[in-house]
Amino acid sequence: MTLARNRLPKTLGLAVLAAALLASPLVRADEYGDVSQLLRSGKLPEALAKADQYLAGKPKDPQMRFLKGVIQTESGRTPDAIATFTKLTEDYPELPEPYNNLAVLHAGAGQFDKARAALEMAIRTNPSYATAHENLGDVYAKLASQAYSRALQLDSGNTAVQPKLALIRELFSTTAKSGVAAARPAGTAVAAAPAAARPPATAPATAAPAPAVAAAPSAAPAATPSAAAAPSAPAATAAGGGSKDVEAAVLAWAAAWSSKDMGGYLGAYGKEFDPPGSQSRRDWEEERRARIVGKNRIAVRVSDLQVSVNGNRAVARFKQAYSADALNVSSRKTLELVKSGERWMIVRESTGA
Structure with a gap:
């Protein structure tokens, strides 16, 4: 067992961190x-x-x-x-x-x-x-x-x-x-990060391998200061009006995040939402509030949005370009939603999926 390795796609460079507000x-x-x-x-x-x-x-x-x-x-x-x-x-x-x-x-x-x-x-x-x-x-x-x-x-x-x-x-x-599955790059413009350093030759043959390297976020074009999420030709994979409603919910979530509207942002998450890790819902909300409100400028752009609907449950997959102050990161994002009344609410989110 080894820590997940990031492999280089044949036509792409290494995954790197991207900074906004740089010229040319x-x-x-x-x-x-x-x-x-x-x-x-x-x-x-x-x-x-x-x-x-x-x-x-x-x-x-x-x-x-x-x-x-x-x-x-x-x-x-x-x-x-x-x-x-x-x-x-x-x-x-x-x-x-x-x-x-x-x-x-x-x-x-x-x-x-x-x-x-x-x-x-x-x-x-x-x-x-x-x-x-x-x-x-x-x-x-x-x-x-x-x-x-x-x-x-x-x-x-x-x-x-x-x-x-x-x-x-x-x-x-x-x-x-x-072999351990390689960590997937965060978006089509991303290549994988380097492989982990091999353990010393003196390590016992039965020793567990070192953990795997995580993929770094892809370089993304510098985002404009606009607070609105700007989807680029979303393509729903499910027929009917349900997918459009899910798309609207995702874009509203991104827009609330961009404008630092904490009521709209936190309100996009359903009561069934289970924060990742061991955080309580209250601690997660306080941490999200501190990270979002503390930024001078945030822009969240959604592109390549694909939605699948199965009854009152839906999955939305898309590219997310996040820009905050001097930082710009692109990644793959997956939101799982459940319909509550007339609204689609987020119950799970993951990055890199």
């Missing part, structure tokens, strides 16, 4: 594309040199800094990569991907407590980030394996521990044969 978007795209192409071609020194040249003029650019961390990871410069991703978490604590990549690097070095802490931060930042949850499960499995092994060393006659350890080792063996 086309020039930036070319710069990122050039560095990504060098990286995919295995020309790591050239890629790093070009990234450093770009960052000399724009040292705060999160997208290129993330890409630099990828290059350092692929080059085997783990301490440098850890420093790069750590600084990103300090400068952009809203982003879960740098935490997730830190976890991969720590796990690859056998530092599973540090990996667990980083993944818990990723999940706290984005409770619906599926890859971080998967990786955290892998880390817990590794920690359990270590604890059971230690228990047997201290008491070799403990018959209760042996079946547990055997079960975990069997799980590791099965996963190693089938």
